[in-house]
Amino acid sequence: MRGIVKQFPGVRALDGVDLDVRAGEVHCLLGQNGAGKSTLIKVLAGAHQPDEGTITFGGESVRLTSPTAAIRLGVSTIYQELDLVDGLSVAENIFLGHEPARMGFVSQGEVRRAARELLTGLGHGEIRPTAEVGRLAPAAKQVVSMARALSYDTRLIVMDEPSAALAHDEVENLFRIIRDLTARGVAVVYISHRLEEIREIGDRVTVLKDGRTVAVGLPAKQTPTSQVVSLMTGRNVEHVFPPRPAPGGHEGRPEILRVEGLSVPGRVRDVSFTVHAGEIVGLAGLVGSGRSEIIEAVYGARRATGRVVVEGVPVRGGSTTRAVRAGMGLAPEERKAQALLLDQSVMRNISLSSLGRYARFGWMDRRREASDAWRQVEDLGIRPPHLERPIKNLSGGNQQKAVLARWLINGRRLLLLDEPTRGVDVGARAELYAVIRKLADEGIGVLLVSSEVPEVLGLADRVLVIREGRVIHESDARDLDEHNVLDMIMEGRPA
Template sequence: MEKVSKRYGGVVALHEADLAIRAGAIHAVLGENGAGKSTLMKVMSGVVTPNEGRMLLDGHEVTFPGPTAANRAGIVCVFQELSLIPDLSVAENILVSNPPRRFGLIDRRAQRRIAGEALARAGAPDIHPDMLVRDLPLSRRQMVEIAKALAREPRILILDEATSALTKADVRTVFEVLKRLRAEGMALLYISHRMDEIDELADECTVFRNGRNIQSFATGTRSRQDMIEMMIGREYRHAFPPKVDPPPQVAPVLSCRGLTWGRSLDKVDLDLRPGEIVGIGGLDGQGQRELLLALFGVLRNWSGSITVGGAARRLASPRDAKASEVGMALIPEDRKTEGLLLPMTVGENLTLAGLGRISAFGVVDRAAERAAIDALTAKLQIKTASPDIPVGALSGGNQQKVVIAKWLMTEPRIILLNDPTRGIDVGTKQEIYRLLRRLADEGAAILYYSTDYDELIGCCNRVLVMYDGRVTAELTGDRITEHNLIASALDVGDATTERVAS
């Protein structure tokens, strides 16, 4: 890539960007959300056309009118936002663009065979090709996305936060797959905010900031501190806001007892007090997501009891949960499909959850709406050219800010968060950490599931660790350590953890 520029109206997404990648190497691209990484990837893969610059493949200048042309040239992407069709099978998704045919009809047997080979190559032979994608958890869908890319036999594989939704076991599997592909001579472009992954996988790195490439270097020749400061353009201090524990005599604002739902939740007990951030830990898929959904009224037919402010509540829908007498908000796992309406504007998404506060008799007060949009944009420092552009045009970090801001408009007193910093940059993470602590200090009660142990350690007053649908341990104070979190997640316990009776 030589002197590549891309503008969207007055917004410059890329400015004279250069990038060189080679076969048999993993090249990491680093930068904050909005730094230009995704735009560069879309130019490479034919999704967008640059305004200036050129691209050379094997020394020959190439242009791609669309993704199909890029695929034919051997350039394939694995996007952070999945491109799968939920109501189709795994095999149909993997070969959706070029299914095998026999006598003019799709050859289902060959389709299953090719899909099975792709899944095995991706390290996911346990996923059956005939399963519907909608029946798979997010982490397994991501593995299908990787298999879909490998089925196209790429020469250059671009991975955009491809591990952000994976379990730790799947991450290890993908690492081995990527190392094998590198040994086979494939060129891999790897976009990630996880520095541990960069250290382990990358041969070379390029840092982008404000649409420009700042520097390229061999992995290991720059410290993490140096790389982060290159990304954000200023000195970096990685620190979580100081914790403030609420007085022990404060009554819980939210309690549940014996909360059970199918095989996912098994007699969960929980107390959440105003002013505290309670973390939920454990291996992915141990009931954490279902706990948040049950509390927010998404799941039906659960048993047990939920009390809010000392009063028993039967939360049968999200409408019940967000009602003023309950005051609950949920920041969901997948901002693209569960948190935002991508074709709608930034402003429309910001006010979506709180329309009742700015309308009367079904008519929205436009002046109040604009004031609310301006206030929320300023409060969360959302970077947007205008509140009238589609929210899908924002960077991932700014989209996540919109999801959070949307619910802050309802002034919730109970905030449920499902891995809210997945796939966003270090600078935006810091802003979210400070925001959560400020909300807690103002009296909000926060229940926070995260797959990042550092966040649980740095942000939370207490951590409840779940295993097989049960809360098996509670960690407090200096017992909230990575060692204890891992030991509790594996249900092997430790002398320093507080065991919770079954």
């Protein structure tokens, strides 16, 4: 790709971008939220038409006038916003529009068999081809999307943040698949905000900043992460995690949350813990270990037994309304599906859960709504910084930041954050961590779930390690390192 330009109303998303990808390599495409990564790969996928620039594929100049044209050429794409059809089955989604036909006839049995073969090849034979996609967990949806990309005879496969919804062991599985592909000469374009992945899987790196290429084809294994980060952000990001108060400093402070003997049938067994004012408690564990279920049960979004006490007052379970009244706020894992009003403005998406605060005597205090929202746009670096834009036109990571901002302004006593930095770039992560720490310092309690162990260890004061629905370890975050936490969550080995 040479000199690619793409203009949206008011935004020059790509301003002369170059990208070279070789057969059999993993080419990492990096850049901050809004840098233009997804736009570039949509041009490559034939989903956007560039205003300027040329594309050469296999030595020939090509025009990718539609997604079908790109697929025919051998380019398949796994989009950041998975474009699966919830109401259809797994097999139907995989072969949508190109069913394997035998002698001109499409047999449902054949479609299911082919789907099962692809899923098994991906190490996920447990996903049933007949299951409805809308009912699958995020990680399983990612696998289905991958199976669809592989169902074509592909020479180049583009993956836009494929690991964002995956936990540690699933990322290993993804990398195994990528290595199989590249060994067969397939080229992979890989987008991720988890920079440690680049070194592990990448061959070369191209960095975008503000729609321009700032580095082309750097060697992935030799280029220091600090250099990549400064290319992406234009600055040095040294202190990613804000400083913590002294260990044990929370003991004397009021208890915000007490959970006793919490159980969710088949998922969570007899979990007890506390969160004090000013404290960030992290839950570390694999996807499926029960982390999210614990948070959801505390929030009343899941049937559970046991006691949940907020600031000394028992909260009867099974109702999110009661949880909110008790002072809880939950930023759910699947923010986009569960929380975003795509056609509404950035401001309304931020103020949504606090609208009550802006209503006075029957009219809305729009000025306060705007100034609170604006502070979040600045604190979290939401780009472009316009309150009135429809949120659907923001990049994936900026949408994430806006939905998180909603929970950060709503003045709750206890914040439940499920995967807060999914899809958020390194620079913005540091800002987000600082905001969360500041809220804690102001006296709220935070319960954090993250698949990224370094994040739990860097941000939380105290860590609970969850395995198979139980707390298998609890200690000060400073007493743990990534290695022993991984040992515990994967093997159940004691610290």
